[in-house]
Amino acid sequence: MSATLIDYRVTDHRPFAKGMSFGEGGSYERLKGRVTFHVDPSAPGVRDVTDIEWAPRDETGKVTFEADFCILRPVDPERGNGKLFYDYGNRGDKRALQFFNAAVPSNDPLDEHHAGDGFLMRHGYTVVWLGWQGDLLPGDGRLVLDVPVATRNGQPITGTTCVEFIAPEAGCHDMPLSSLASTRSYPTTSLDTSRARLTRRPYAHAARQEIAADAWAFARLERGGAVDNKKTDTAIIPSHSNLYLRDGFEPGWIYELIYEAQDPLVLGLGHIAVRDFISFLKNGTATFEDQPELATIPFDKAYAWGRSQSGRCIRDFIYQGFNSDGQGRRVFDGVLPHVAGAGKMWMNHRFANITLLPGQEHENHFSPVDRFPFSYTQSRNHLTGAEDAILKRPDTDPLVIHTDTSCEYWHRRASLVHTDTAGADLEQPEGVRIYFWASSQHFADPKLGVPPTGIAQTPCNVVATHYFFRTTLDQLDNWASEDIPPPPSCYPRRADRTLVGTQEWRETFPNIPGIALPLGPSGLEHLDFGAAFEESGVVSAPPLRLSDGQYAVLVPAVDEDGNDLGGLRAPMAAAPLGTYTGWSLRRCDAGHGAMVGITGSYIPFPDIEEERQQIGDPRASIMSRFEDSKAYSEAIGRAAEDLVARGHMLESDIQNCVALSRDWGRPRHLTRLPVAKDTYHPDDGDTRP
DSSP states (O other): OOEEEOOOEEEEEEEEEEEEEOGGGOEEEEEEEEEEEEEOTTSTTGGGSTTGGGSOOOTTSOEEEEEEEEEEEESSGGGSOSEEEEEOOBTTBOOHHHHHSOOOOOSSOOSHHHHTTOHHHHTTOEEEEEOOOTTBOSOTTOOOEEOOBOEETTEEOEEEEEEEEOOSSTTOOEEETTSSTTBOOOOBSOSOGGGSEEEEESSTTSOOEEOOGGGEESEEEEEEEOSTTOSEEEEEEEOTTEEEETTOOOTTOEEEEEEEEEOOBOTTHHHHHHHHHHHHHHTTOOOOSSOGGGOOOOOSEEEEEEETHHHHHHHHHHHTTTTBOTTSOBSOSEEEEESOTTOOOSOSSBTOOSSSOOSOSSSSTTOTTSOSOOSSSOEEOTTTOOEEOSOOOTTTOOEEEEEEEHHHHHHSOGGGGTBOTTSOBOOOOTTEEEEEEETOOSSOOTTOOSOOOTTBSSOOOOOOOHHHHHHHHHHHHHHHHHOOOOSOOBOOOTTTTSEEOHHHHHHHSOOOTTOOOOSSSOOEEEEEOOTTHHHHOBOOSSOEEEEEEEEOOOEEOBOTTSOBOSSEEOHHHHSOSEEEESOOBBOTTSSTTSBOSSSOEEEEOOSSHHHHHHHTOOSOOHHHHOSSHHHHHHHHHHHHHHHHHTTSSOGGGHHHHHHHHHHHHTTTSOOOOOOOGGGOOGGGTOOOO
């Protein structure tokens, strides 16, 4: 192998969920610790890591880096299913138990409530987490990866860097140069603000307004105890890693700082860490006399799941060839990139910021994340003539089940996953399935209560989709282990007009009183990040727009209610109580009218016919659709049964769907309709009081 694990240390070993038994999987245990990697910078894959030639080396000429890990595994290996399930971890957070087990989210999973309903354990999976993001700071239980800083002959490496800052509310005067508290900042080479440029603008494409050099500083604002009958004092402290704005950041405005940074992290080592750690576990090479609890057995298969940022990381990992380990063996047999849209990563690059939420209409719009190729299949870039694909190494490429929601079509250019760059349908390889979870949103908290609004004009999309996760894993396992292919892909297409341009979408979306519409999805311009970007990972800032050419970004067509066509509808979307969109718009005090976030909108139907007529809503009322809440629950049950029959939902989850729909699905759904007395049935699994 190209990396050697030289210090695999377990720092915490204890029973998981107090030793409770998970059916055939039996009891589970948790291992936490640190793993050290020792890599040859000239080895296959490693030599492709940006700035690896400038990373410090030990006395043997190797580059060393360390990562946190956490493993949940059966106490009795014979009761496991022989499959490794790797949760990539979104920005260092553990997410798999929340979405697959419907558990309480935690970065320290240990107790029964962290096990949820035990889905992954009942199926016998060994669940693995590893820190792979090298620019994260410790805190909140995040998994971190400590990578070296690149230097050139003992001197700092410098370069021009561009960062955006957006304050969600008033009163903010300082931010880290990374723009995020959880993320390491690249320090400025000079505190002299005249050597940098700070601008602001109301929207991504608006003209930039210069901010005078004496109106801001490389500094941080410190608050603390005071004397002389004052509650607190503040102090402005010079800092190479913070931006201070004297008059404060105006909420919703985009502030852009261009400055000379130093000390780039060798972030591409995150791919090497995942590659070699999973291969190490999968192939059963670990035995330690002093720590017998670490002994591993080979796994038949290894699967990866990632959502949003980590879903993009899966796509990037495959595209860059890291699914082949140092001995040419396939690392992951199957992968589940969720809500990745068309993106990959800004990671194996100098001065990258991995944490940023990229490519939105408003914030971080001009990010390097969304770059050709976008699709798994071979396609041609109509703007450059280049041809490429994410899957291009048949001997080591994994099986792929790619899932997106409505939000990714509006915010993350998801149509490019299955169209060419000009917008024509692309047929996908045999080893790929794409499923569009229609009228649902990016995050979709399984335990959502009253839908929040935040800085949006509408409450967030409330459609529950977590039932789909379990099915996709079962589908992937059957495919990889038994050669049983999943159902055909289900996503909107140009051929049947379920994938449309903005104008057609606007013409068919219902004219709902008081609801403004977005101008269109977040577009994707043809950008140039510098001549060295593709070859050496060095980004020029700011990016240069090469021409008026754009990539075609399309959205799902909608029905008369404004709900998406062309995909899989979760039961709540199949029997709707409102319009569920993948977009929402900012309030007037925070970037008025631009799209915000990735949680979509829920626009309730009128409760009764009289209300519909009074406000002039073209959508049918709830009471004209369902006689009472019992009828609504029955419709939810039928929708769930249909998904089961089509292979997209587990039969065991029908009851859970129906239970969630009781009392009109409150508190998710906002309605003034009365509660029907016959909707609560404690004998059929509804445990709500």
